[in-house]
Amino acid sequence: MGMPSNPTEVPKGNFNGFKSHFKHDILSGFLVFLIALPLCLGISLASGYPAVAGIFTAIIGGLVATFISNSELTIKGPAAGLIVIALGCVQEFGFTGGVDPEKDFQAYRLALGVGVVAGIYQIILGLFRVGVLMKLFPSAAIHGLLASIGIIIISKQFPVLMGLSPQGAPLELLASIPSFIINMNPRVGLIGLLGVAIVLSYGYINNPRLKVIPAPMLMLLIIVPLGTFLGIGVEGTYTFNSQTFELGQKFLVNVPGNLLNAVTLPDFSGITTETGIKYTLLFAIIGTLESMLSAKAIDQIDPWKRKTNLDRDLLATGMANTLSAFIGGLPMISEIVRSKANIDNGAKTRFANFYHGMFLLLCVALIPGLINQIPLAALAALLVITGYRLASPHEFITIYREGRDQFVIFVSTILGVLATDLLKGLAIGIAVKIIIHFIRGGSVFSLNAKIIPERDQSITIFLRGSIIFSSWIPLQRQLQRFLDDGKRVTLDITETKLVDRRVMSKIEDWKKIFKDKGLELNVKAMYTSIDE
Structure with missing residues (x-):
């Protein structure tokens, strides 16, 4: 963790801080950019959005939210925790997964309309300082929600890692994992499994010079040349073990050569439908909860113990989300993994977030051809690992140690989400919490x-x-x-x-x-x- 050189001097994200801490912030911003690039691409594609959508989100988060929020060390961008919501939104609006590109594009525009309205809701919450209400959601229910999202991410991305694209419910897909392994596309599966191995083994690297490169980028530096060597993006087929498998551009990332051509305006015709209302609430509520949890967690490890004004940060996130959705971006939050890396890389002020957004803008504007060489299986590998971390056995053990009541709420939320959807699952977790509360002689919204x-x-x-x-x-x-x-x-x-x-x-x-x-x-x- 980056420690203060002078404990009595608290860095501030003002003009003086911009000048004084330029070297620290731009270096950290660059290193966070190396982490963010593959994650933004992977989260976008897993959400059913174009690959560039996540880049738009992080750019807006860096260039806009930096100057509104007072959070000095958080990094704004797309998050794996919102994948399930974004994907569910486009699917209910008619997303076909590439079968009908015209329908997919319309579903994407309808989802953008929902994103704009959700961002406006967050602005209202921030202006009226009702962010405190979000902090009252039961912790065990929130962790159960995130764990269930992790399980769903694994179920959806493991087939992509294997070079397959089956559809189905999360539990059905999880049960099919042995079948996915047996029927995988060998070259694509090799890319995906090697990507997982590289990221997981990163912690065992002892060479400090090599560890300057973040794990996701180190993985891409190895996987992209290997994918080119194996001809992953070359249209055609190959035979392995007497079976024929496809290769081609559909196994690689696809971002437009001109960034302006990727700008997409929202369609607001779906915001008053049942689907529109449901996903507006999900984006606003879950996004706000995740963002606040991340901001508070980063405050706790800030070397200078600076505190984020959560209402102001919510206002910044809402404004950035509204603008992001207007140009074709995913919803954003204060993202915990990139924010933690920002601290570890020695960031001093909020301008590290600004530089991370600027580097992403330069990258996608100047070298889109290089980005288009990234195999989708490599991005799926990152997301499978992210999903595992959200729903790891350690998470279950930690909640269990907090008490039986907490564990019951945690598991109830997970089962509720997997059996229904995110909003109903969260409601089930809260209901279980309240039932336990009544059993123990409590009352709701009153103080004995x-x-x-x-x-x-x-x-x-x-x-x-x-x-x-x-x-x-x-x-x-x-x-x-x-x-x-x-x-x-x-x-x-x-x-x-x-x-x-x-x-x-x-x-x-x-x-x-x-x-x-x-x-x-x-x-x-x-x-x-x-x-x-």
Whole structure:
């Protein structure tokens, strides 16, 4: 992680910061660009959008959002977590997967219309400072949602990695993995499996000079020449083990030679349909949740402990999303992997995000022919690994260790998503959380508390019952009131049946807020009262 050279000097993303930290930010921006390029292409294609759509998104995220958000280290761009939503949107609008290019293009334009409206929703949420509501979604349900997205990504991209293109439900595709391996296109499958091996073995490389090149780009530097040698993009067939397999341009990325020719305007005729309304909500809600989670996570590892104004960041994301969809881009979020790499590469200010967008613009404008040599199987390899990380066994173990209740919510959300869709699955996870809350004697959006003023002008708040995500709004209101009054506060949770870990995390944040004001916020607790 990049550490501050002078801990007392906090870098700021203003004009002075632009000049002072130019070398650090442009270097980090370039290294993040090397990571972002293959991921943007892969996410676009997996979403049913043209390959260049993800590039548009990252360019707008870098060149526009940088100057609106105060988040100093996050990188804006397309995210694997939104693949399932984007693909579902174009499919329900008539996407055929290449069978009928005219229908595919129309589905893409209709999805862009949905993206514009979703971006406007995010702008409204940011302007009216209701981002706090997004922070109240149960953590276990959100992690379950992301894990289910990871499972779906693996199911959809593994066949592409093998040089195949079957259709089906996620569980059906997962069950067919042995069949995909048996029936794979050998040359394409070799490219895909080697891509997975290169990225997974990257952590074992000890040569610091070689590790300057990020894993995705190192993989492409090996895979692209190999793909050319194997003739992956040459139209024709070959025989292996007495079977005939196809090769050709359909196995390679395809971006236009002129970037302006790729600009596509949205079609708004679908925004009032059932499909349009559903995916507008999904893009706005899931995108906002993912973006906020990423921004908060990056704040926690910021070497200077700078804090992102989440409402302002949401406003920036919404404005950038609206503009991105207007020219043909995917939805964007504050992307966690690229943001973490940004810190590790020594970025100081938000201008690293700007430079990453600028390098992407120069790349796709000046060398589109080189991009068109990238095998789709290599991009699928990156996405399969991304999907695995979202739904890894470690994620299941981590949630289980947080408590049985959390694990039940987590698994319920995953099963709900796989059995229905993302929105219904998330609703199922929230419903399970509320049911558990009621079982433990809680209520929704109310606070079972007794407030006692002490003789020393301090306040004691006795909490009772179950305190979950929906209880946080009234509790936060009380804390804000006593903070404004200059009171010291003690939260007594010894009589609670359960306190959600997400609420406890927010209480810890408020301890720091009180401390910054020269006040105290203390918690009197028993270990058994914390979320089971």
